[in-house]
Amino acid sequence: MSEVKTTPMVQERMIPSSPSAIVTITKQEGMVLYEDMILGRFFEDKCAEMYYRGKMFGFVHLYNGQEAISSGVIKAMRPGEDYVCSTYRDHVHALSAGVPARNVMAELFGKATGCSKGRGGSMHLFSAEHRLLGGFAFIGEGIPVATGAAFQSKYRREVMGDESADQVTAAFFGDGTTNNGQFFECLNMAALWKLPILFVVENNKWAIGMAHDRSTAQPEIYKKASVFGLPGVEVDGMDIMAVHTVAQAAVARARAGEGPTLIECLTYRFRGHSLADPDELRSKAEKELWFARDPIKKFSAYLIEQNLATLEDLKAIEKKIQAQVDQAVEFALESPEPDPAELYRYIFAED
Amino acid sequence: MADTLLFNALREAIDEEMSKDPTVMVMGEDVGHYGGSYKVTKDLYKKYGDLRLLDTPIAENSFTGMAIGAAMTGLRPIIEGMNMGFLLLAFNQIANNAGMLRYTSGGNFKIPLVIRGPGGVGRQLGAEHSQRLEAYFQAVPGLKIVACSTPYNAKGLLKSAIRDNNPVLFFEHVLLYNLKEDLPDEEYYLPLDKAEIVRSGTDVTVLTYSRMRHHAMQAVKTLEKEGYDPEIIDLLSLKPIDFETIGASIRKTHRVVVVEECMRTGGIGAEIVASISDRFFDELDAPVIRLSSQDIPTPYNGALESLTIVQPQQIVEAVKKIVDKQL
Numbered sequence: 001m002s003e004v005k006t007t008p009m010v011q012e013r014m015i016p017s018s019p020s021a022i023v024t025i026t027k028q029e030g031m032v033l034y035e036d037m038i039l040g041r042f043f044e045d046k047c048a049e050m051y052y053r054g055k056m057f058g059f060v061h062l063y064n065g066q067e068a069i070s071s072g073v074i075k076a077m078r079p080g081e082d083y084v085c086s087t088y089r090d091h092v093h094a095l096s097a098g099v100p101a102r103n104v105m106a107e108l109f110g111k112a113t114g115c116s117k118g119r120g121g122s123m124h125l126f127s128a129e130h131r132l133l134g135g136f137a138f139i140g141e142g143i144p145v146a147t148g149a150a151f152q153s154k155y156r157r158e159v160m161g162d163e164s165a166d167q168v169t170a171a172f173f174g175d176g177t178t179n180n181g182q183f184f185e186c187l188n189m190a191a192l193w194k195l196p197i198l199f200v201v202e203n204n205k206w207a208i209g210m211a212h213d214r215s216t217a218q219p220e221i222y223k224k225a226s227v228f229g230l231p232g233v234e235v236d237g238m239d240i241m242a243v244h245t246v247a248q249a250a251v252a253r254a255r256a257g258e259g260p261t262l263i264e265c266l267t268y269r270f271r272g273h274s275l276a277d278p279d280e281l282r283s284k285a286e287k288e289l290w291f292a293r294d295p296i297k298k299f300s301a302y303l304i305e306q307n308l309a310t311l312e313d314l315k316a317i318e319k320k321i322q323a324q325v326d327q328a329v330e331f332a333l334e335s336p337e338p339d340p341a342e343l344y345r346y347i348f349a350e351d
Numbered sequence: 352m353a354d355t356l357l358f359n360a361l362r363e364a365i366d367e368e369m370s371k372d373p374t375v376m377v378m379g380e381d382v383g384h385y386g387g388s389y390k391v392t393k394d395l396y397k398k399y400g401d402l403r404l405l406d407t408p409i410a411e412n413s414f415t416g417m418a419i420g421a422a423m424t425g426l427r428p429i430i431e432g433m434n435m436g437f438l439l440l441a442f443n444q445i446a447n448n449a450g451m452l453r454y455t456s457g458g459n460f461k462i463p464l465v466i467r468g469p470g471g472v473g474r475q476l477g478a479e480h481s482q483r484l485e486a487y488f489q490a491v492p493g494l495k496i497v498a499c500s501t502p503y504n505a506k507g508l509l510k511s512a513i514r515d516n517n518p519v520l521f522f523e524h525v526l527l528y529n530l531k532e533d534l535p536d537e538e539y540y541l542p543l544d545k546a547e548i549v550r551s552g553t554d555v556t557v558l559t560y561s562r563m564r565h566h567a568m569q570a571v572k573t574l575e576k577e578g579y580d581p582e583i584i585d586l587l588s589l590k591p592i593d594f595e596t597i598g599a600s601i602r603k604t605h606r607v608v609v610v611e612e613c614m615r616t617g618g619i620g621a622e623i624v625a626s627i628s629d630r631f632f633d634e635l636d637a638p639v640i641r642l643s644s645q646d647i648p649t650p651y652n653g654a655l656e657s658l659t660i661v662q663p664q665q666i667v668e669a670v671k672k673i674v675d676k677q678l
Contacts, residue, residue, distance in 0.1 A: 083424065085420075114457070115459075116456050116457035116459065117457025118457070119454055119455050119456070119457045120455040120456060120457060124455040124456065126452075126455070126456035126457065126459040126460065127459060128456075128459040128460055133420065133423060133424075133460075134452065134456070135455075135456075136447075136448075137447075138443060138447060141416060141443055141444065141447060141448060143413075143416070144412065144413040144414070144415070144416020144417045144419070144420065144444065145416050145417070145420035145423065146420060147413070147416070147417045147420060148416065148417035148418060148419060148421040148422070148423070148424070149420045149421070149423065149424045150420075151417055151420070151421050152420070152421045152424040152425060152426050153424075154402075155376065155402055155421070155426060156425075158402060159373060159376075159400065159402050159403055160373050160374075181410075181412070181413070182412060182413050182416065185408070185410035185412070185413035185414075186413050186417075188408060188410070189407070189408060189410070189413065189417065192408070345458070346454045346456075346457055346458040347453065347454050347492055347493050348453070348493065348516075348517050349453065349461040349462075349463070349515075349516035349517050350516070351458070
């Protein structure tokens, strides 16, 4: 009897070298980026704690390890003007887009003060005010919605003559999604009509338990852009400066009416697919390799090395964010449950 | 306008609303240069340009999602399903996002969207082009569903659907596009939640919609000659269903025949009969008779196809049976 083959560690791709000209940032910009990453990390750690304490329910997908992407891309956009479209792993995108941590936390607690009024939950975060289009639980379904928002910007400018309509949309999704038709269909339409959109792939190598290489004939996702005639860029998703640089260029391109960009960020999730995932398939060696590439550690070292921050500056930010996250939990705990009399509210626009 | 064909009534509705509101636009397969598979948008691209009559690639799920994203951010898109059956490919976007997103977002976004096109059983188009998706979609929360049946109601209902701030599935019927009717010269809108009493009567309430309205009216000609007096109600709105109008009629006739083109199992009629039982059971003098299409894929052969859908003679017989029943 032949020996049963186990899945070996998924082959590591060569981490792309940084873009040749990394953007320069000011101390203040550095602090904004660092704070946003720390908020993402601390918020998610708190979610795990609250989930195990029975304060939040259902499927909860944490973003730990991928922070350089959310912060690096969304902070290259205009807050409250540009559009952000996420997936089921959406807490940190919402935070980067400016949705207050307490309203995200309250949503996860199912409270009336949640950003989706307790109707959505972890996978359905929305905020019209912060131009967060969702929160989409099924694979790929956010991409067409984001493409529609981008179409709308073009439409306003070209049909309605609104010169100020230069908003850009960023659609985030994972490696697993890039085998779904909506990905290809929307790359085609966005390139066809030169829509102002960034397709940001967070390639964390695993679609739950399906290794990227086992599901994908051509695992280098950024290369798929070329057949649709749009630029595809591969970037180290653990390096916020690299992501931020690539994102700024893509945003500028989109804003100038030159069309979409596909950005493949090579990254890793430090936790299981969701808090319900036993995470048995990823090897210890693989995890350790990626834990060592923690994007927050990398960026804090960069900030200190570049004299953009002191260790004390960073500690102060961490302390401030920890307090903010703790306050978010307090707010969520104290918030009222949705009114049962409003069970039917929000089905129709008139409600 | 004298003798307006139904497809032109729809075109007028779109044209009027587009001329009034620059956020109204049409997208779908061949809606622009080709003018739509049933010419509902013929030449509108010449007046409004390619972006407002957006010819899309054949990617139903994605362009439907795109319309939803555009609606969430302030446009009022009208999607044409070249054949409504094709929208099975867009089921995810219609159900999850058009239907449910407003609710799951806690009211953050509204989705003013019309999804319109030809449905129903045509003439030997084969099973896939002969579907009645209204039955499949009726369970999706957050959708409104409308079925037009005459040039007059097609125009008035479509104008209201375009103005509505919610997603509306708007079913036309592939065999009704060439109906003719004199339309009012002045502008008009029809409510999306009201049934129409097509013929007032006292013997029995016949509830129907879309093309079956015309089968029912054909049956009326025979029934009148034989002294029967049926009340014919065209539902127009399939979701919500106008139970106010239905209830008033049942309190008068105490008998109901449902005539529909969708399949019997899980159809619109199934929902109506269940709701009548919930609401008006005590008013009924006889069990409701339900005439539906057969629970089979619509066959290509013309004779078999005729056997699949309800014919006027069956309506005549059902009415006689329920009215003649000794109480």
